[in-house]
Amino acid sequence: MRDPSRIRRILALLQQIWEYQQDVRFNQLVSNLQSIYSQQHDNYGRREVFEKKFIDMDKSSYLDFFFLEDDKWEDFLTSYLSSIEEEIEQQREKIDDKVIDEVIELFIEASVELEQLDNQFRNKLEYLFLKESKWLTIEAIVNLVRNFSQNERKELFEKVKSYI
Known part of the structure; x- marks a missing residue:
């Protein structure tokens, strides 16, 4: 059974990150975070699809995070939040x-x-x-x-x- 306390921890991380980016819509925030996670983890979750357009095939991709375990997502969010806070501290000095x-x-x-x-x-x-x-x-x-x-x-x- 998964740890139920993970829910509050992950939501708290998302809230803190979102508060640094208040002009971003929630789904935009999640999409951006998934994209960053994927880039940092060897394109995790990237799925390529082909769509038939008349004779040609158009290739595109999307992110599928269905199988990502919560502990890995939580570790990523913690690290991402830390990077934001470090950047802010560097700016604060200026x-x-x-x-x-x-x-x-x-x-x-x-x-x-x-x-x-x-x-x-x-x-x-x-x-x-x-x-x-x-x-x-x-x-x-x-x-x-x-x-x-x-x-x-x-x-x-x-x-x-x-x-x-």
Whole structure:
């Protein structure tokens, strides 16, 4: 009999991974994870199919994870989550006071009141950098904000301010 506690562990891993990629739909997340697993494990689960199109045959493939044991999937998810967290820690080291101060100054230029740019806001701004650094470098994020209009900076300020 399989360990019933595996269900909560695997779901918790999926939840943590998904929270780092909130704009991804659930089935898209699972599909992406299966694809990564397959690539890392000698194309595990890849099935080739042929479809007859008039005279020709079109070749395509899909992933079939029906026989993958939960412990292997859990190990993969644990490893994948660790790699995300390591990457975030590397990015965190690049987010120093100088970077935060520069963006704060850009908000001030956009007429955001200084009292609203407190330590709590700075922490939320750091969270924005961590979240977006998965897709962009820290320098690119600062450059984007630098090139925003006054209204776009205010909109970004409101978005950052609303982070929990």
